[in-house]
Amino acid sequence: MTEGPTDLDSLLGLRSVKRSFFDQYRAAESRLRRSMHALDRVSGALVRTAEGPEELMLSVLKVAYDQLDAEWALVALRDGQLPSVEPRHVIVDPEGRFVAFEGRDLAPVPEGLPKDVVNVLLAVLRGGRSAEVADAGGPEAVTVPLILHGGVIGGLASWRHPGRQADDIDTVVLRILAAQAAVALHNSVLFRDKEMLLARAEEAYEEARGHVVELSRRNSELEIAHRELDAAHRQRILDVERSRMARELHDSVSQLVLGAGMHLQLGLDAVGDADRQRPLLEKAVHLTDQAVDQLRSVIYALRTIDDGDGRLSRLIEDLCRLHVPSTMSSEVRVLGDEVPTTPGIEHELLRIAGEALSNAARHSRGSGVVVTLDFGDEAVALTVEDDGVGRPQDLRGLLEAVRTGSPEERHGLVNMRERAEMVGGVLRISGSDAGGVAITVVAPGVGGLDTAVRGSVR
Numbered sequence: 001m002t003e004g005p006t007d008l009d010s011l012l013g014l015r016s017v018k019r020s021f022f023d024q025y026r027a028a029e030s031r032l033r034r035s036m037h038a039l040d041r042v043s044g045a046l047v048r049t050a051e052g053p054e055e056l057m058l059s060v061l062k063v064a065y066d067q068l069d070a071e072w073a074l075v076a077l078r079d080g081q082l083p084s085v086e087p088r089h090v091i092v093d094p095e096g097r098f099v100a101f102e103g104r105d106l107a108p109v110p111e112g113l114p115k116d117v118v119n120v121l122l123a124v125l126r127g128g129r130s131a132e133v134a135d136a137g138g139p140e141a142v143t144v145p146l147i148l149h150g151g152v153i154g155g156l157a158s159w160r161h162p163g164r165q166a167d168d169i170d171t172v173v174l175r176i177l178a179a180q181a182a183v184a185l186h187n188s189v190l191f192r193d194k195e196m197l198l199a200r201a202e203e204a205y206e207e208a209r210g211h212v213v214e215l216s217r218r219n220s221e222l223e224i225a226h227r228e229l230d231a232a233h234r235q236r237i238l239d240v241e242r243s244r245m246a247r248e249l250h251d252s253v254s255q256l257v258l259g260a261g262m263h264l265q266l267g268l269d270a271v272g273d274a275d276r277q278r279p280l281l282e283k284a285v286h287l288t289d290q291a292v293d294q295l296r297s298v299i300y301a302l303r304t305i306d307d308g309d310g311r312l313s314r315l316i317e318d319l320c321r322l323h324v325p326s327t328m329s330s331e332v333r334v335l336g337d338e339v340p341t342t343p344g345i346e347h348e349l350l351r352i353a354g355e356a357l358s359n360a361a362r363h364s365r366g367s368g369v370v371v372t373l374d375f376g377d378e379a380v381a382l383t384v385e386d387d388g389v390g391r392p393q394d395l396r397g398l399l400e401a402v403r404t405g406s407p408e409e410r411h412g413l414v415n416m417r418e419r420a421e422m423v424g425g426v427l428r429i430s431g432s433d434a435g436g437v438a439i440t441v442v443a444p445g446v447g448g449l450d451t452a453v454r455g456s457v458r
Contacts, residue, residue: 053085053188058098060181064158065092067173068142072117072159075181076124077146081153084189089121116141116159124155133157144174146182153182246298254295258325261288261362289362311338312346316353316371323357329368330357336375341445348419349382349443352427355412356384356439364388366436380445387434395429395437416441 057075065073076089091099091110099110119136120143128136133155134143140162146154156178268281313334320330341349353371360369366388374381399413416439417427425443432438 050191052192053185054087056184056188057090060177061090061092063177064156064174068158068160068170070158071161072114073157074117074121075156076121077154078127078152079125082185082189085185091117120157142171142174144178146178148182148186249295249298254292257288257291257295261285261292264288312341312349313338313373315350319350319354319357320371323354324361324369328361328366331370333370333372335372338375341380345423345443345445348423349441352416352419352441353382353384355416359412360384360386360388364390364436379442381440381442383438383440385432385434385438386436388436390437392429392431392437
């Protein structure tokens with residue numbers, strides 16, 4: 001009976017216990033340990049994918065350099081392959097320094113490169129075939145291609161020291177390293193591009209958020225502007241209607257009441273002082289005067305200056321159209337450079353001008369009225385003068401009489417004087433060059449009296 005193989009034979013696969021077998025076993029174990037160490041270095045190099053293509057290329061090149069205990073080593077990419085990767089090549093010299101012709105800021109330009117190294121570099125860059133690359137490297141070179149998706153994208157080469165023999169493990173390790181390096185380089189490019197896209201997306205997101213905030217702000221401003229526009233439109237409609245009502249009152253009702261008052265005044269002048277109808281006529285004249293005053297107050301309140309430029313002279317022109325009847329002429333003159341006054345002074349000057357124009361229209365019996373505005377550096381003067389039959393001394397006497405509590409008529413003069421004093425001004429009553437009465441108000445503001453105004457006051 002033949003004995004079967006022992007357990008030791010089955011486990012170890014030992015068919016001989018000769019000394020030569022154990023020598024082979026120890027050599028195989030050494031090769032295995034060396035291979036495992038090489039693969040460990042390969043894996044250590046390839047895990048640097050996230051650090052960028054340059055760091056990955058340096059790590060791969062260092063493994064190839066150390067694996068063969070090389071004198072020179074290089075890694076290079078073909079022109080047109082992975083075009084975004086920089087540098088396109090890196091070389092390790094006998095002193096272990098990284099050198100490159102371009103693409104790496106901290107790498108010096110190589111000097112004294114062996115012809116075989118230059119030939120392999122040029123062959124890889126130009127896209128030479130694997131056999132051409134191997135032939136260019138000479139007998140001391142171990143060259144392997146970098147293959148991605150079935151195509152060659154570059155090459156890895158290492159030159160042994162003279163006397164150092166390369167074995168199958170060196171070639172296999174370099175092939176594994178080259179194959180994995182090509183994939184890792186591609187992944188590194190994808191990772192870098194992804195990081196760049198992510199950064200751009202975050203930047204675009206922040207920019208979009210900023211646009212959202214800006215659009216929200218502008219939308220709020222637009223809503224406010226829309227509400228203001230609606231309010232302005234409603235106010236415009238209201239102003240147009242108020243102006244229409246003011247024109248209707250001025251052109252129809254006030255003219256009728258003013259005409260009735262004038263006819264009553266003529267009737268009053270025609271009757272004697274002893275006539276029993278005189279008190280009734282005087283009362284009727286007084287009531288029509290009050291009606292005219294109230295109508296003009298309403299018209300003045302309704303009237304808006306839609307087509308004016310806001311200047312005092314323009315506002316007074318509107319007052320002339322409001323208070324002066326069509327049977328009298330009116331003119332507004334401006335002396336000096338017209339500048340804005342304070343709102344308070346402007347308001348009082350307009351009320352005084354309206355009162356003076358109303359008095360001239362009702363009592364002067366003249367054919368025209370002239371309003372003069374004199375602007376200076378420290379004061380503004382307003383003069384309303386007519387060519388009627390009034391005498392300034394009579395008006396001054398009536399003003400003094402009203403002050404002491406005598407007749408109520410001519411109370412408008414008191415109002416004008418009080419309004420002038422409210423803004424720190426003075427009221428003067430004098431004769432006009434046209435033969436009637438001139439009422440002048442000098443208020444603090446922007447000018448002194450012009451000689452033309454002074455000449456018209458006496």
